[in-house]
Amino acid sequence: xxxxxxxxxxxxxxxxxxxxxxxxxxxxxxxxxxxxxxxxxxxxxxxxxxxxxxxxxxxxxxxxxxxxxxxxxxxxxxxxxxxxxxxxxxxxxxxxxxxxxxxxxxxxx
Amino acid sequence: xxxxxxxxxxxxxxxxxxxxxxxxxxxxxxxxxxxxxxxxxxxxxxxxxxxxxxxxxxxxxxxxxxxxxxxxxxxxxxxxxxxxxxxxxxxxxxxxxxxxxxxxxxxxxxx
Numbered sequence: 001x002x003x004x005x006x007x008x009x010x011x012x013x014x015x016x017x018x019x020x021x022x023x024x025x026x027x028x029x030x031x032x033x034x035x036x037x038x039x040x041x042x043x044x045x046x047x048x049x050x051x052x053x054x055x056x057x058x059x060x061x062x063x064x065x066x067x068x069x070x071x072x073x074x075x076x077x078x079x080x081x082x083x084x085x086x087x088x089x090x091x092x093x094x095x096x097x098x099x100x101x102x103x104x105x106x107x108x109x
Numbered sequence: 110x111x112x113x114x115x116x117x118x119x120x121x122x123x124x125x126x127x128x129x130x131x132x133x134x135x136x137x138x139x140x141x142x143x144x145x146x147x148x149x150x151x152x153x154x155x156x157x158x159x160x161x162x163x164x165x166x167x168x169x170x171x172x173x174x175x176x177x178x179x180x181x182x183x184x185x186x187x188x189x190x191x192x193x194x195x196x197x198x199x200x201x202x203x204x205x206x207x208x209x210x211x212x213x214x215x216x217x218x219x220x
Contacts, residue, residue, distance in 0.1 A: 004151070033208050042199050042211030043152070048199075084183075088151060092206065095159070096167055099152040 002027065002098035006089055010104040018077040021103045023089030032072040033090040033097070034063050043088055047074070062087050111135050115200050115212035122190040122219045130185040130215050132200030138210075140203045141183040142167075143175065145196040146214075152199065158183055190219045 003026045013019060015018055022033070035043035047058050049065035049072060056063055064073045072089055086102040116131045121159040134141065139160045144152040144167075154167030158177040172194060184203075187194060197216050201209035 001217065009149075031207070040213070042201070042213050043209075044211070045208040048208050095165065095206070096154050096155075097209070098168075101149060101151040 002091070002093045002096075004089060004091065004100035006087075006100035006103050008103060009101070010106070012108060013079055014095070015079060015081060015107050015109050017079055019079055019083070019105060020073065021075075021087060022071060022073045023100050024071045025091055025098075026070075027093065028030045028069040029091035029093075030069070031092055032063070032065050033052055034074050035088045035090065035099075037086045037088065037102075039085070046087075076105075079105075081107050081109055083107050086101075113200055113202055113212035114157050115198075117215060118213070119216045120178050120218070122187070122217065124190060124192065124219060126190050127186070127188045128217075129192070130187075130200075130217075132183045132185065132212060134183075134200075134202040134210070135181065136204070136210065137180060138181070138202035140206060140209075140211050141177065141207065142201045142203075143173070143183070143185045144168065144182050144199045144201065146199060147196050155185065155198075159167055187217075189215060192219050195219045 005050045034046045037043040047063040054065040062075045090097045090099040113134045142157040143155040153169045156175040158164045198210045203209045
């Protein structure tokens with residue numbers, strides 16, 4: 001199947017710090033999605049990207065569709081405790097969306 | 110405002126038993142999906158459906174079966190449970206092939 005690599009695998013940061021994470025794929029995507037999963041819940045869509053170079057924001061979150069179309073980036077500014085969770089990227093191949101392995105974020109108050 | 114509803118939330122099965130994981134959505138979405146999530150492994154697609162009466166295999170379909178007789182429901186069947194099927198199962202739906210709405214998951218343990 002499709003390989004989506006996310007880094008870092010986990011992050012421990014102080015409240016108020018900015019966060020950066022990325023996702024790379026072995027093939028070109030036309031869409032990138034970023035999800036957040038709270039403990040014990042299903043993933044929730046944060047941001048969708050549809051065009052190479054696109055930069056989209058959702059509150060304190062900003063995501064970018066890489067120029068090569070093989071990567072995407074998610075930034076969180078001024079982190080707060082409720083940002084804790086696992087962040088997943090996803091991209092489509094054929095009739096399937098493939099998900100990355102996730103970046104686990106811990107915010108220390 | 111239910112969205113995607115999965116039942117049960119938790120289940121323990123013995124090896125060789127069978128069960129059906131239920132999934133229902135009230136958003137009139139055509140696309141429905143079943144994923145499994147193993148620790149540190151992200152989500153893997155088991156089966157998906159693009160409309161009532163149409164289903165297709167995903168990345169990891171072995172040991173599972175699905176049916177889609179209505180737009181609203183997309184049950185996942187495990188016929189002979191194996192320890193390798195211990196996982197958290199998520200159902201999702203979408204109006205088109207795009208960002209999904211996920212259910213809250215079913216945590217299954219096979220012992």
